[in-house]
């Protein structure tokens with residue numbers, strides 16, 4: 409059982425939106441974004457497959473605008489990628505025939521749609537593109553009608569921060585399985601003046617009431633991720649906060665639109681973050697990377713207050729039983745029940761569990777005492793159950809044998825048919 413890894417490939421910067429926080433729209437507007445050739449991308453796909461990576465995210469710019477987009481998807485399918493994530497602004501996928509062309513490649517897709525606001529007003533104030541919200545909603549309908557896996561991403565800026573509580577009503581009817589809200593990252597925003605950065609960057613504590621109302625609007629267990637929000641400003645939402653994701657190698661485009669060597673995405677994304685010394689006493693310290701330097705310049709760090717005690721409540725373990733009762737496939741139900749019976753798992757606490765809509769797969773989130781999060785995923789594959797796990801970052805040396813022992817015990821329970 410190998411931890412999950414993925415490769416992200418940036419297909420140029422060309423984009424048809426002009427998001428206030430994004431380098432790609434800005435470079436397109438300046439005439440600095442170009443179509444990318446298929447061959448170098450295919451070479452990166454081949455390299456990653458040769459290293460055993462079988463999940464790829466295609467992003468950009470807007471990947472679907474690239475003339476070679478479908479050819480690249482076809483190659484990813486032929487190379488045996490188990491999952492192809494199409495990260496898109498949903499403008500082109502509003503055309504059902506385009507979705508059908510993507511699906512005709514035979515790949516197993518996740519569509520990651522970028523809503524830059526949960527209302528038309530918030531989204532279009534942010535993308536600067538009239539009509540872009542309606543196209544996204546059409547994309548939701550097209551993808552849902554074709555039973556595709558849909559996740560949603562948003563970059564939190566001032567122009568969309570208040571809209572978030574409209575997300576549950578917007579997304580739930582279309583079976584969206586995950587919502588990720590990422591705090592704006594100044595280093596990815598392109599060339600901006602201080603005034604523009606100030607205009608877009610919200611103060612984190614101001615976001616909390618709307619985020620709380622949004623999360624209350626989703627059913628328990630719905631996968632909401634809040635990226636880069638410091639834990640101490642929203643302790644009640646801590647179980648949703650992540651400062652890193654699954655191990656991701658990113659192949660980006662450089663100034664000449666050439667593809668870079670793969671680099672570790674989360675190591676790079678932490679480089680402009682900082683924490684005051686007082687954070688060393690905080691129970692969230694191992695998993696919190698602090699705030700962006702630009703944020704500190706604008707707002708200071710007085711909001712960051714060390715948290716002394718971390719309530720460890722095994723709320724999730726009981727939920728496994730309830731979820732087992734709802735599993736359409738009896739093997740998934742039985743796996744969840746075995747997991748319920750076998751817990752607790754050494755130093756791991758069950759934080760939540762979810763079923764995939766078709767009932768053929770489930771994911772269970774656990775948390776180690778060091779703060780490392782572990783996601784177990786298992787699914788019906790042919791006649792048997794298959795499983796894998798992913799850590800949200802490399803295990804710290806201090807985690808000792810408890811982490812490994814816990815993961816092993818949980819995976820054994822899940823898969824012991």
Ligand SMILES: C[S@@+](CC[C@H](N)C(=O)[O-])C[C@H]1O[C@@H](n2cnc3c(N)ncnc32)[C@H](O)[C@@H]1O
Pocket residue numbers: 423429430431432467468469470471495496497520521522523561562563564590591592593594595596597
């Ligand atoms: C760069 S776009 C590329 C794919 C596609 N054009 C789309 O809109 O989904 C991917 C995601 O990056 C996020 N993003 C771009 N710039 C960002 C920034 N400065 N901070 C945080 N997220 C950002 C956007 O929210 C978007 O969901």
